[in-house]
Amino acid sequence: MIVGLSSKIINRLTLYHNILVDYVDKGVENISSPQIASLLKIDDSQVRKDIKFLNNAGVCKIGYCVADLKKSIEKALGFKKKKKAFIAGAGNLGFALAKYTNFAVYGFEILALFDNDPLKIDLSVNGKKVFHISKLPELKKNLKLDIAILTVPRKFAQETVKLITTSGIKYIWNFTPCVLDTPSDIKILNENLVGKFIQFTINPNMV
Amino acid sequence: MIVGLSSKIINRLTLYHNILVDYVDKGVENISSPQIASLLKIDDSQVRKDIKFLNNAGVCKIGYCVADLKKSIEKALGFKKKKKAFIAGAGNLGFALAKYTNFAVYGFEILALFDNDPLKIDLSVNGKKVFHISKLPELKKNLKLDIAILTVPRKFAQETVKLITTSGIKYIWNFTPCVLDTPSDIKILNENLVGKFIQFTINPNMV
Numbered sequence: 001m002i003v004g005l006s007s008k009i010i011n012r013l014t015l016y017h018n019i020l021v022d023y024v025d026k027g028v029e030n031i032s033s034p035q036i037a038s039l040l041k042i043d044d045s046q047v048r049k050d051i052k053f054l055n056n057a058g059v060c061k062i063g064y065c066v067a068d069l070k071k072s073i074e075k076a077l078g079f080k081k082k083k084k085a086f087i088a089g090a091g092n093l094g095f096a097l098a099k100y101t102n103f104a105v106y107g108f109e110i111l112a113l114f115d116n117d118p119l120k121i122d123l124s125v126n127g128k129k130v131f132h133i134s135k136l137p138e139l140k141k142n143l144k145l146d147i148a149i150l151t152v153p154r155k156f157a158q159e160t161v162k163l164i165t166t167s168g169i170k171y172i173w174n175f176t177p178c179v180l181d182t183p184s185d186i187k188i189l190n191e192n193l194v195g196k197f198i199q200f201t202i203n204p205n206m207v
Numbered sequence: 208m209i210v211g212l213s214s215k216i217i218n219r220l221t222l223y224h225n226i227l228v229d230y231v232d233k234g235v236e237n238i239s240s241p242q243i244a245s246l247l248k249i250d251d252s253q254v255r256k257d258i259k260f261l262n263n264a265g266v267c268k269i270g271y272c273v274a275d276l277k278k279s280i281e282k283a284l285g286f287k288k289k290k291k292a293f294i295a296g297a298g299n300l301g302f303a304l305a306k307y308t309n310f311a312v313y314g315f316e317i318l319a320l321f322d323n324d325p326l327k328i329d330l331s332v333n334g335k336k337v338f339h340i341s342k343l344p345e346l347k348k349n350l351k352l353d354i355a356i357l358t359v360p361r362k363f364a365q366e367t368v369k370l371i372t373t374s375g376i377k378y379i380w381n382f383t384p385c386v387l388d389t390p391s392d393i394k395i396l397n398e399n400l401v402g403k404f405i406q407f408t409i410n411p412n413m414v
Contacts, residue, residue, distance in 0.1 A: 040393070092299050
C-alpha cells in the first residue's frame with residue numbers, strides 16, 4: 001500500500017480501476033492514457049502523472065498493459081487488506097449496499113445487517129442475514145467486525161451510534177444526514193451525498 | 208450563491224448546515240465554533256475561517272445565531288435554486304434515494320423514476336411514480352427535468368446513459384461503478400462510493 005497519496009489521487013486511481021475492470025471484462029489487453037483521460041474528461045498529462053506514482057506500472061509500447069496496471073492500483077490502494085463491515089439499518093439503502101457486489105473487489109466484506117424492526121430480523125439479502133441490533137456486541141466479537149455502515153433513519157442515528165461505539169467499533173461510515181456526536185477515538189466518514197452534489201452543481205468540472 | 212468556493216469548503220458548509228438543522232429541531236438558538244468543530248473533529252479556527260467566507264454571518268455575543276447562520280449557508284450554496292431530477296433504475300438504491308427527504312432541503316426535487324421492468328412500472332415511492340424508460344424524452348420535456356441520477360445495474364449503465372443523453376439531459380449523477388462514455392458536453396459526477404471509503408481507510412482524518 002502506498003502511504004501519503006492525496007484524496008484526489010486515490011479518487012482518480014479508483015476510477016481508473018473501474019475502467020480497467022471493464023476492459024478486462026471486454027478482453028482488451030492495452031489502454032492508453034488518452035483513452036482513460038477522455039472517458040474521465042480530464043487531462044491526459046494528469047493520468048500519466050498519477051500512474052507515475054505507481055512507478056509507471058504496466059507501461060508497454062502501446063500504452064499500458066490493462067492487467068498489470070489494474071494489479072498495481074490494487075496493490076497501491078491495499079485492496080487485499082480485508083475490511084470487515086456490517087450495516088446498521090436494513091432499509092432500502094442498507095439493502096442496496098448489501099447487494100452492491102463491487103465492494104468485494106476492494107477487499108470490503110459486508111458480513112451482516114442489523115435492525116430493530118422484528119419484521120426484518122432473519123431476512124437475508126445477498127447471503128447476508130439481518131440480526132436484531134441487540135446481537136451486535138456478540139457478533140462484533142465472533143465475526144471480528146470493525147466497520148459500521150450507518151443507514152438508519154435520521155431520528156435513530158445518534159442512539160444507534162451509541163450502541164455501535166460501546167460495542168467497540170472504531171470506524172463508522174455515516175450515510176445519515178446527521179453529524180454524530182462520538183468519542184474522540186472514533187473515526188467517522190460522513191458520506192454527505194447531497195453536499196457532494198451541491199459541489200457538482202456549483203462546479204461541474206470536478207472529478 | 209458564492210462562486211469560487213473550493214470543494215472542501217462546500218463540503219464543510221453542508222456539514223455545518225446538517226448540524227444547524229438539528230439545532231433548529233431541538234430549539235437551540237446559538238452555537239459556538241468550538242461546538243461545531245468538536246462534532247466534526249476538526250479545528251475550531253477552520254470553522255471560524257469558513258464562516259468568515261459567509262461575511263461572518265450570524266455572529267453574536269455567544270457564538271453564532273443558529274437561524275441566521277443556517278440561512279447564510281443556504282444562500283451561499285444556492286439551496287433556493289431548484290434542481291429537477293429523476294432516477295434511472297428503480298431498484299433498492301433508486302428507492303432509497305427517492306425516499307431521502309433531505310434532498311428537498313437543498314432545492315433538489317426528484318420528480319420521477321424510470322425502469323425497463325414491467326413489474327415496476329406505475330409503482331409509487333414517496334409520491335414519485337415509476338415510468339417506463341421509453342417515456343423519458345416526453346417527461347423530460349413536460350417536467351423540465353435536467354438531472355439524471357443513475358442507479359441501474361452495471362450491465363445496463365452504458366445503454367441507459369445513451370438514452371439519457373439523447374433525450375437532452377446534460378447532468379448525470381452516476382451511482383454505478385462504471386466510468387461512462389458520453390459526449391463532451393455532458394457533465395458527470397461519478398459517485399464512486401468505494402473510492403471514498405478507500406480514502407477513509409488510508410487516511411481516516413479527512414472531513
